[in-house]
Amino acid sequence: MSILITGVAGFVGVNVAQALLAKGLRVCGVDNLSRGTRKNMSKLLKNPNFEFKKLDITKPNALLKACQQFSQQEAITECWHLAANSDIPAGVTNAAVDLKDTFMTTYHTLEVMKQLGITKLAFASSSAIYGDHGSTAIVEDIGPLLPISNYGAMKLASEAAISAAAESFLTHTWIFRFPNVIGVPATHGVMLDFVHKLQKTTGCLQVLGNGTQQKGYLHVEELVDAMLWIRDKASEKRAIYNIGPADEGVTVKFIAEETVRVAQPTARIEYGQGNRGWVGDVPRFVYSIEKLKKLGWAPKLGSIQAVQKAIRQIVAQEQT
Amino acid sequence: MSILITGVAGFVGVNVAQALLAKGLRVCGVDNLSRGTRKNMSKLLKNPNFEFKKLDITKPNALLKACQQFSQQEAITECWHLAANSDIPAGVTNAAVDLKDTFMTTYHTLEVMKQLGITKLAFASSSAIYGDHGSTAIVEDIGPLLPISNYGAMKLASEAAISAAAESFLTHTWIFRFPNVIGVPATHGVMLDFVHKLQKTTGCLQVLGNGTQQKGYLHVEELVDAMLWIRDKASEKRAIYNIGPADEGVTVKFIAEETVRVAQPTARIEYGQGNRGWVGDVPRFVYSIEKLKKLGWAPKLGSIQAVQKAIRQIVAQEQT
Numbered sequence: 089m090s091i092l093i094t095g096v097a098g099f100v101g102v103n104v105a106q107a108l109l110a111k112g113l114r115v116c117g118v119d120n121l122s123r124g125t126r127k128n129m130s131k132l133l134k135n136p137n138f139e140f141k142k143l144d145i146t147k148p149n150a151l152l153k154a155c156q157q158f159s160q161q162e163a164i165t166e167c168w169h170l171a172a173n174s175d176i177p178a179g180v181t182n183a184a185v186d187l188k189d190t191f192m193t194t195y196h197t198l199e200v201m202k203q204l205g206i207t208k209l210a211f212a213s214s215s216a217i218y219g220d221h222g223s224t225a226i227v228e229d230i231g232p233l234l235p236i237s238n239y240g241a242m243k244l245a246s247e248a249a250i251s252a253a254a255e256s257f258l259t260h261t262w263i264f265r266f267p268n269v270i271g272v273p274a275t276h277g278v279m280l281d282f283v284h285k286l287q288k289t290t291g292c293l294q295v296l297g298n299g300t301q302q303k304g305y306l307h308v309e310e311l312v313d314a315m316l317w318i319r320d321k322a323s324e325k326r327a328i329y330n331i332g333p334a335d336e337g338v339t340v341k342f343i344a345e346e347t348v349r350v351a352q353p354t355a356r357i358e359y360g361q362g363n364r365g366w367v368g369d370v371p372r373f374v375y376s377i378e379k380l381k382k383l384g385w386a387p388k389l390g391s392i393q394a395v396q397k398a399i400r401q402i403v404a405q406e407q408t
Numbered sequence: 409m410s411i412l413i414t415g416v417a418g419f420v421g422v423n424v425a426q427a428l429l430a431k432g433l434r435v436c437g438v439d440n441l442s443r444g445t446r447k448n449m450s451k452l453l454k455n456p457n458f459e460f461k462k463l464d465i466t467k468p469n470a471l472l473k474a475c476q477q478f479s480q481q482e483a484i485t486e487c488w489h490l491a492a493n494s495d496i497p498a499g500v501t502n503a504a505v506d507l508k509d510t511f512m513t514t515y516h517t518l519e520v521m522k523q524l525g526i527t528k529l530a531f532a533s534s535s536a537i538y539g540d541h542g543s544t545a546i547v548e549d550i551g552p553l554l555p556i557s558n559y560g561a562m563k564l565a566s567e568a569a570i571s572a573a574a575e576s577f578l579t580h581t582w583i584f585r586f587p588n589v590i591g592v593p594a595t596h597g598v599m600l601d602f603v604h605k606l607q608k609t610t611g612c613l614q615v616l617g618n619g620t621q622q623k624g625y626l627h628v629e630e631l632v633d634a635m636l637w638i639r640d641k642a643s644e645k646r647a648i649y650n651i652g653p654a655d656e657g658v659t660v661k662f663i664a665e666e667t668v669r670v671a672q673p674t675a676r677i678e679y680g681q682g683n684r685g686w687v688g689d690v691p692r693f694v695y696s697i698e699k700l701k702k703l704g705w706a707p708k709l710g711s712i713q714a715v716q717k718a719i720r721q722i723v724a725q726e727q728t
Contacts, residue, residue, distance in 0.1 A: 245562075245565030249503070249558070
């Protein structure tokens with residue numbers, strides 16, 4: 089059995105590929121390498137069960153041809169669609185970024201799956217589809233869905249297209265909605281930013297906002313574990329699950345202090361104003377993973393431990 | 409004050425344009441005339457406060473240029489985005505239809521509005537965004553949203569893009585979710601189909617399905633009345649309202665019998681099998697308009713009267 093992964097060279101892609109290979113599956117990966125890198129895939133590329141093709145999914149026939157080639161050895165029966173824009177602020181400034189990289193990648197992936205008869209789809213959706221629900225716990229069937237970023241909008245658009253496809257040709261769909269995921273290979277995010285800032289301006293870490301913004305963080309190793317659990321255990325045709333930590337998260341202040349402690353203990357921290365980093369960022373939300381817990385999975389790490397582990401890994405990554 | 413209407417030559421577009429002109433507003437309309445027609449606009453085109461330009465919104469710069477021309481006389485301050493595919497089965501067969509006509513029209517309209525500083529948007533959404541909720545009453549904030557047609561998916565995708573735009577540059581958004589709307593100028597739908605079938609095969613009306621499929625129907629005159637009511641009364645930044653009849657609707661059998669009664673009383677009716685006409689059609693749903701009633705609007709006609717009125721109008725339309 090072969091599995092296609094789109095966006096395989098990205099942060100989540102690399103980790104999913106490693107986990108699927110570890111299960112003895114053949115993995116065929118594609119990526120346009122716009123944000124993902126070959127360096128991220130260095131371990132994968134040595135594995136004989138891994139094949140990689142650089143391509144832009146939104147170019148006509150590029151993905152179709154690659155899949156036809158991949159399938160000559162062994163048919164692809166399942167797709168993990170992870171390709172997306174990961175720079176949310178970029179998509180707020182320019183809606184075309186998320187249209188192309190977050191939505192049109194989904195649309196074209198579905199078209200190719202339909203043509204090739206691939207009927208199982210795992211999709212990396214996002215907590216950003218929910219928009220701002222204040223202090224109401226975000227369960228999977230909450231409404232209304234009013235995303236405040238183009239990223240969230242195009243993830244919701246992708247879910248909608250997948251839902252319609254589940255009515256016509258898909259037999260299995262797993263939609264994973266996750267908030268902030270951390271770990272390595274880190275390609276973006278607040279921790280990597282902090283490490284870079286400390287490298288650039290030794291002795292001082294300048295933080296955007298007043299540091300009170302609070303979010304839940306999940307380590308990528310746990311994310312992958314949860315996704316595979318859902319894939320194996322969920323029975324609904326449209327299996328939609330929140331994946332996240334079981335707590336209300338940690339503040340930016342905590343992350344700043346931990347990063348300084350690990351990377352540069354003598355540096356001082358300077359905070360800005362306000363608790364919202366950029367347009368499209370939901371300042372605080374309560375994320376329910378009760379549905380996932382009922383399916384039998386719960387995270388082992390809390391946000392604190394996940395952040396501490398990821399900071400150590402990211403500092404090490406940036407030193408090599 | 410000038411108002412832009414996309415899809416102005418379609419069924420809903422013509423009726424909205426007439427209502428806005430009746431309020432003394434200047435209306436600038438665009439349409440690609442793929443489903444809408446100049447004949448539909450015959451009354452509008454005689455009105456000096458109405459301007460029309462044939463164009464495809466999804467062609468680069470076409471809408472931008474037209475809006476710049478329209479604005480030379482008087483600035484456009486508001487847009488009613490009604491352009492969309494109206495042939496739901498066509499979009500089920502080929503996802504590209506709803507991608508282009510239902511979603512990309514929204515995306516490009518938003519881009520042009522952003523460029524020209526038009527900050528008020530009324531959008532014709534659909535009950536199809538909800539998917540199948542069985543016997544649960546469909547209120548505006550129900551979840552999950554799992555559309556089963558590409559039409560519903562691309563309407564939901566449009567709502568998502570509008571929601572994100574409301575966070576960045578739109579000041580007012582009115583999202584109208586309506587189910588089956590009937591009346592004239594009829595361009596598609598079950599009643600027009602029945603009238604055409606009777607013209608083609610005199611003496612016999614063949615019905616797709618067993619006739620037990622039940623739906624609520626709203627007359628277009630009431631739809632327009634409700635939309636203008638919401639535009640004037642709703643205060644939320646993202647004002648989302650179901651619009652529909654206050655009852656559970658009528659069966660296809662009732663519509664068939666009424667059409668025969670008006671158009672060809674001697675014809676017999678032959679029914680098919682099953683209660684679902686085509687993939688992507690939700691067989692029966694309970695549509696709540698409680699939110700709209702709280703805003704002070706309720707339909708005057710029930711589904712029965714709306715259907716009877718529309719059939720008389722459509723039979724008359726097809727005789728001229």
